[in-house]
Amino acid sequence: MPHVVVVGGGVMGSATAWQLATRGFAVTLLERSGPGHTEGSSHGSSRIFRLAYADPFYVSLASWALPLWRVLERESGRRVLTLTGAVDHGPRAVVEELYTELRSAGRAARLLDPDQRGSAGPDCGSTLPCCSMPLPGGCTPTRPFSPSRRPPLPGAR
Numbered sequence: 554m555p556h557v558v559v560v561g562g563g564v565m566g567s568a569t570a571w572q573l574a575t576r577g578f579a580v581t582l583l584e585r586s587g588p589g590h591t592e593g594s595s596h597g598s599s600r601i602f603r604l605a606y607a608d609p610f611y612v613s614l615a616s617w618a619l620p621l622w623r624v625l626e627r628e629s630g631r632r633v634l635t636l637t638g639a640v641d642h643g644p645r646a647v648v649e650e651l652y653t654e655l656r657s658a659g660r661a662a663r664l665l666d667p668d669q670r671g672s673a674g675p676d677c678g679s680t681l682p683c684c685s686m687p688l689p690g691g692c693t694p695t696r697p698f699s700p701s702r703r704p705p706l707p708g709a710r
C-alpha cells in the first residue's frame with residue numbers, strides 16, 4: 554500500500570485521512586496549526602448538515618455521508634451530528650426545487666405555503682413558501698479530531 558500524505562487537517566483533510574486509513578493506507582496528515590485551531594473553516598459547533606440542495610448530485614453525496622457521520626461517532630466516541638429537522642424558506646421557485654430534489658431522492662419533505670396559513674395545514678412561521686424536512690441538523694465536524702484524541706483516529710499519524 555502506498556503511503557499517502559494529506560495536507561491540511563480541516564474536516565476535509567481529516568476525513569480523507571480517516572477514510573484512507575480505514576482502507577489500509579499508511580497516512581500522514583500535515584497541519585500547519587495545532588489541533589482544534591480556529592484559523593480554518595472547520596472549527597466551531599454551528600455547522601449545518603443538510604440534504605436539501607438544488608443539485609441532485611449534492612443530495613446524493615449528503616445522503617451517502619449521513620451514515621458515515623454515525624460511523625465517525627462510533628469510532629471516535631464523540632457526538633458529531635444532532636438531527637433536528639429544518640425549514641428552508643425563500644422564493645417559491647427555489648423552495649420548490651429543493652422539495653422536488655428531496656422527494657426525487659426518496660427523502661421526506663413537505664412544501665408549506667404561507668397562503669394556506671390558518672388552514673388545517675402546518676404553519677412554517679414565514680411569509681414565504683417553505684420546505685420542511687425532518688433530517689437536517691447541526692454538526693461539530695472537528696470534534697472527533699480534537700486535541701484530547703491523538704492520533705485522531707486509528708491509522709492516522
Ligand SMILES: Cc1cc2nc3c(=O)[nH]c(=O)nc-3n(C[C@H](O)[C@H](O)[C@H](O)COP(=O)(O)OP(=O)(O)OC[C@H]3O[C@@H](n4cnc5c(N)ncnc54)[C@H](O)[C@@H]3O)c2cc1C
Nearest residue numbers: 560561562563564565566583584585586593594595600601
Ligand atoms: C462561518 C462558517 C459557517 C459555515 N457553515 C457551514 C454549514 O452550516 N454547513 C456546511 O456544510 N458548511 C459550512 N461552512 C463551510 C465548511 O465549514 C467548510 O466547507 C469546511 O469546513 C472546509 O473544510 P476544509 O477542510 O476544506 O478547510 P479548512 O477547515 O479551512 O481546513 C484547511 C486546513 O488546512 C490547513 N493548511 C492550510 N495550508 C496549509 C499548509 N500549507 N500546510 C499544512 N496545513 C495547511 C489549515 O490550517 C486548515 O486547518 C461554513 C464555513 C464557515 C467559515
